Amino acid sequence: MELSNSRIKLLKQLEKEILYDFKDLKILDSAFHHISKVNEQEDSSYKSNERMEFLGDSILGLVFSEYFYKKYRDIDEGELTKLKSEVVCEESFSNAAKHFNLGKYLILGKGEEKSGGRQRNSILSDTFEALFAAIYLDSNSYSTVYELITKKHINIFDNYLKINKNNYNYKAILQNYVQIKYKSKVKYRLDKSIGPDHAKVFFVTAMYNNIELEQGKGKNKKHAEQKAAKNSIEKLGIEIE
Template sequence: MKLSIKYQRLQDRLGYEFKTPALLQLALTHRSHGAHNNERLEFLGDSILNLVIGEALFKRFVDVREGQLSRLRSQLVKGETLAEIAREFELGECLILGEGEMKSGGHRRDSILADSVEALIGAIYTETDFDTCRTHVLSWYAARLSSLTVDTTAKDPKSRLQEHLQGLRKPLPEYEVVEAAGESHAQIFTIECRVVLLKQPVRAQASNRREAEKIAATEILRLLDIQ
């Protein structure tokens, strides 16, 4: 199977040439295109990414406590960061999407771009090994890791809420999407967040799920009077 020029150029940008070209295409195939898609590779890549970045932070910041390490890792593996990396690789032009996603600009959507980066990590691991995969992931993150300090990021509201509940030995927050309204390219997500310290769930709305969860967590922190 011979890849087109755009996929060959993508491999150059990734710094990795796939032994199995079909695996590269699978990693770039969104579920909107059909049942044969990148969701399983994304699941695998997400786990590998968290381990690789966690290990890198553990080795770099030898005197930093677990909570701050977790926040730093969260900053590096969150969807926005992965979408930035995808854009640096010009990944959008290589995505394989269903007709609806193509028309609605799915190749520019953060969540799809982020998932595809994780799927690429899973694909590289699938045909090589952990050490090879780690080498490439760290090369993609080299600039971000080198500029990182323990003060790079303040605690985001979801992390603050989670840490507060963990400190009290209480169950973690539960986030649930209760409504997704509007066209696929301009949806509004309504989520509910439940914590054992409040009788009623807190609702929040935003144009993406992650932002709605942050808004809900911020409101819960306010209600619990957590600074």
């Protein structure tokens, strides 16, 4: 199916926003074919972007896994997994989609259009995944996607994390700082727990090289550790970039 001049003009606008020029604009266009539109087509060759969503999810998961692996060199698998999950999720990707105004480019069925599909987070998140799958397919290069996300658009995700501080991984930030400045690893000492089993409060102190930083409390050890890390970050005056 040939693209109309108006569609080409619209997609060219998006290329400027995402900082990538497609060799084949049809690949970019296909990232916006929602299943609701496909169901209205008599032409069976008209495909939705669902397969691209699947591919994009895997690619973006790898991008952020590699990015955090390189950025935070001394945190364990569990912390890396948690950090990745805070970014590779519907809320984060829909936020990024809104940054690029991806709803504007969607091709929706009549029912989905009327029900506000262009602003629906689940659709926007899926579209963001499909978009970066399209970039991967057009460039035939994982490194192109990696560079776009981690060099040119990482501020979108940094700002998202700053706004959603409850999702911010303070332990990872503190560990990265201590590793670079002191070549050491942060440890967390359980000081005490109080209260009945169903409502215990845990008190934990962050430390490195036997130097005590700040204490934190929480409803479980992990929450207390995050609070201790947050309090230590504030004490040390570490700026969250």
